[in-house]
Amino acid sequence: MKRRFMVSTAAVIAVMLPGSALVIGQEAAKTAVAKSWTQPRTPDGQPDLQGIWSNVSSVPLERPKNLGAKEFYTPQEMAEIKARAAQKAPVDKAGTRADVHYDFNQFALDSSHTKVAPNLRTSLIIGPEGTVPPLLPEAQKRAADRAARNRGHQFDGPENRGLSERCIVWPNEAPPMIGGGYNGNVQIVQGPGYVGILQEMIHDMRVIPTDGRPHLPANIHQWLGDSRGHWEGNTLVVDTTNFTDQTAFRGSGDKLHVVERFTRTGDDSLMYEFTVSDPATWEKSWTAQVPWAKSDGPIFEYACQEGNYGMANILSQTRAEEKEAKEAAEAAARTGSK
Amino acid sequence: MQAKQAVVFSGAFAGAVLLLAAGPVWAHHAFYAEFDETKPITLRGTVTKWEMVNPHSWIHLDVKGPDGKVVNWMIEGGSPNALLRLGFTKDSLPPGTEIVVEGYQAKGGAIRAVGKDLTFTDGRRLFMGGSAPGAAPGETADGQAAPAKK
Numbered sequence: 001m002k003r004r005f006m007v008s009t010a011a012v013i014a015v016m017l018p019g020s021a022l023v024i025g026q027e028a029a030k031t032a033v034a035k036s037w038t039q040p041r042t043p044d045g046q047p048d049l050q051g052i053w054s055n056v057s058s059v060p061l062e063r064p065k066n067l068g069a070k071e072f073y074t075p076q077e078m079a080e081i082k083a084r085a086a087q088k089a090p091v092d093k094a095g096t097r098a099d100v101h102y103d104f105n106q107f108a109l110d111s112s113h114t115k116v117a118p119n120l121r122t123s124l125i126i127g128p129e130g131t132v133p134p135l136l137p138e139a140q141k142r143a144a145d146r147a148a149r150n151r152g153h154q155f156d157g158p159e160n161r162g163l164s165e166r167c168i169v170w171p172n173e174a175p176p177m178i179g180g181g182y183n184g185n186v187q188i189v190q191g192p193g194y195v196g197i198l199q200e201m202i203h204d205m206r207v208i209p210t211d212g213r214p215h216l217p218a219n220i221h222q223w224l225g226d227s228r229g230h231w232e233g234n235t236l237v238v239d240t241t242n243f244t245d246q247t248a249f250r251g252s253g254d255k256l257h258v259v260e261r262f263t264r265t266g267d268d269s270l271m272y273e274f275t276v277s278d279p280a281t282w283e284k285s286w287t288a289q290v291p292w293a294k295s296d297g298p299i300f301e302y303a304c305q306e307g308n309y310g311m312a313n314i315l316s317q318t319r320a321e322e323k324e325a326k327e328a329a330e331a332a333a334r335t336g337s338k
Numbered sequence: 339m340q341a342k343q344a345v346v347f348s349g350a351f352a353g354a355v356l357l358l359a360a361g362p363v364w365a366h367h368a369f370y371a372e373f374d375e376t377k378p379i380t381l382r383g384t385v386t387k388w389e390m391v392n393p394h395s396w397i398h399l400d401v402k403g404p405d406g407k408v409v410n411w412m413i414e415g416g417s418p419n420a421l422l423r424l425g426f427t428k429d430s431l432p433p434g435t436e437i438v439v440e441g442y443q444a445k446g447g448a449i450r451a452v453g454k455d456l457t458f459t460d461g462r463r464l465f466m467g468g469s470a471p472g473a474a475p476g477e478t479a480d481g482q483a484a485p486a487k488k
Contacts, residue, residue: 094378097370100442103455106465107416108424155371165367167393183419200419202393300419307391310367310414313444317372320446 037266039234042190047234049188049195049264052297054115055177055272056184057290063123063130071130072120109182117269117293124178124288132286135251139281143251155318158311163246165311167304169223170202174247175240175258176274178290185299186292188262195229195236202304208238216242221254223247236262252278268294372414373452377443381411381451382459388431390418397431397453399439413439413453421465437464 040048063070073081092099102109123130135143153160164170172180177199179186185200197206210229220226226242238260245254261273270292277285383401397413436459444450456464 095375097375099454100369100373100375100452102415102441102453104416106455106463108420108465109416162367183417300422302392302417302419304393306393307389307396308393309396309412310372310394313448313450314367314371317444317446317448320448324446 039264044192046190046231047236047264048190049236049262049270050190052185052187052295052299053270053292054117054184054295055172055179055186055290055292056114056116056181057119057124057179058116059119059121059124059290061124061178061288062132063125067122067130069128069130070122071126071128073122075120078120104181114182114184115293115295117291119291121289124290126287126289132250133282133284136281136283139251139253139278142245142253142280143248146248155315157315161311161314163223165314167202167308169204169247171247171249172201173199173204174224174243174249175206175227175238175260176249176276176288177260177272178288183300183302185295185297187297187299195238198299200299200302202302210236215239218242221245225256225258232261234263236260238262249276250281252276252281255280265291270294369452372444373442374445375442379439379441379443379451381413381439381441383411383437383439384433385431385435385437386410386433388428390421390428392418395421397437397439397456399437409449411439412450413441413456414450415453415456416465424465426465431464 042048042050092101125131150160155161158166170180172178172184177186177197180201183200187198187200189196189198193209193211195208195210197208198204199206204224206224206227208227208229210231212230213228215228216222216226221242221244223244223246225240227238227240229236229238231237240258240260241256243252243254243256249256256276256278259275261271263271263273265271271289272292273287273289275285275287276282381399381401383399385397386400387398389396389398395415395418397415399411399413400408401411402408438457438459439451439453439455441451441454458464
């Protein structure tokens with residue numbers, strides 16, 4: 001097991017080393033693996049992408065500003081970064097909001113407990129900019145309006161709380177699928193005319209027809225949008241529209257359009273690429289690549305609603321605090337009037 | 339066993355890149371909305387129940403106060419799925435186990451807390467993460483096997 005991982009790491013680094021930054025990536029990886037690896041197929045002839053994959057990444061979506069247009073670390077730089085990172089553990093200052101959390105390390109919620117595909121990229125977003133384009137004025141206004149509507153009412157009731165807290169949908173689920181730091185497992189299953197994608201976090205199964213049928217009518221909006229797939233060579237291409245205006249991926253609206261490309265690059269590796277556009281949010285589209293690693297599984301059920309005490313706690317505690325504040329104010333008023 | 343192996347084998351590489359950059363980490367809820375950063379708390383008590391429920395596990399703990407009165411606290415912890423991958427099951431923390439919890443109390447004075455650090459009374463950590471200082475994956479800080487290999 002360990003050896004297999006190291007071999008695949010070496011293979012990816014080897015692919016990345018000789019080329020210039022421009023040719024490194026999906027195409028180069030495909031060319032390189034084609035010599036020694038044959039794309040398996042399902043009984044009905046589709047490229048076989050099935051299995052459980054980890055989509056957790058240690059690479060941030062956007063490139064840190066100080067790296068400029070540098071798209072890749074060299075293997076040596078990566079080794080140095082890893083060595084430095086191993087020296088220190090993250091520590092939050094006691095008594096701060098950031099510290100109010102259980103210890104990630106102890107509870108296995110950091111990526112050290114997860115299989116993470118090797119990646120020399122400095123950001124998941126490809127290209128010289130490596131960032132999400134700035135929000136258009138109308139998108140900024142949309143975000144400000146949304147925040148203004150909820151301001152002062154964040155704790156009024158469950159519907160004032162975020163979609164994650166309500167266990168409705170998490171940001172990792174709606175395409176594009178960007179794994180969170182933990183339980184980042186995705187299972188792909190295929191049958192004639194359909195591809196299914198189950199995400200451990202937080203429970204949803206994407207059922208993607210590949211039979212050429214059109215998208216749903218434009219007036220129908222879904223949390224995860226409406227996905228349609230087709231094959232281009234060995235690549236599964238999934239086109240998703242019909243989003244709601246509530247998931248707001250990086251400030252997007254209901255005109256969000258996501259095109260995902262799934263290309264298996266080896267027995268244990270898959271390249272996941274997505275291009276995001278929304279004419280009401282960004283001036284131009286942007287693209288990211290995330291290598292996935294085969295995961296040993298199994299996927300566990302994540303029944304988010306099962307014991308979602310946090311929601312009731314947050315609301316009931318706020319009521320208790322309000323009551324306490326009201327009683328304190330009344331007591332102060334009585335004292336003051338004497 | 340399968341899950342345990344995966345943890346061990348990926349730990350060496352992935353643990354090292356943990357701090358490489360902040361990858362996206364989605365949180366289920368903002369803990370500061372539920373717990374009070376001005377109320378740090380240390381509780382020593384006896385486990386009465388462990389709820390391995392999503393999205394967060396909850397440990398119920400009988401804690402004897404200075405007045406001798408026993409109060410049952412609820413301690414919020416991490417995702418059961420991740421704990422399962424570490425080899426823990428719902429039987430791994432039996433009632434009667436004595437533990438120490440460091441964390442923050444709930445807002446509004448509720449008898450609940452987030453369990454930031456959980457240890458046995460001899461100082462061993464309760465759940466052992468691969469990147470916990472001095473701990474190999476699945477092992478306690480002092481190198482003993484995790485208590486939960488059922």
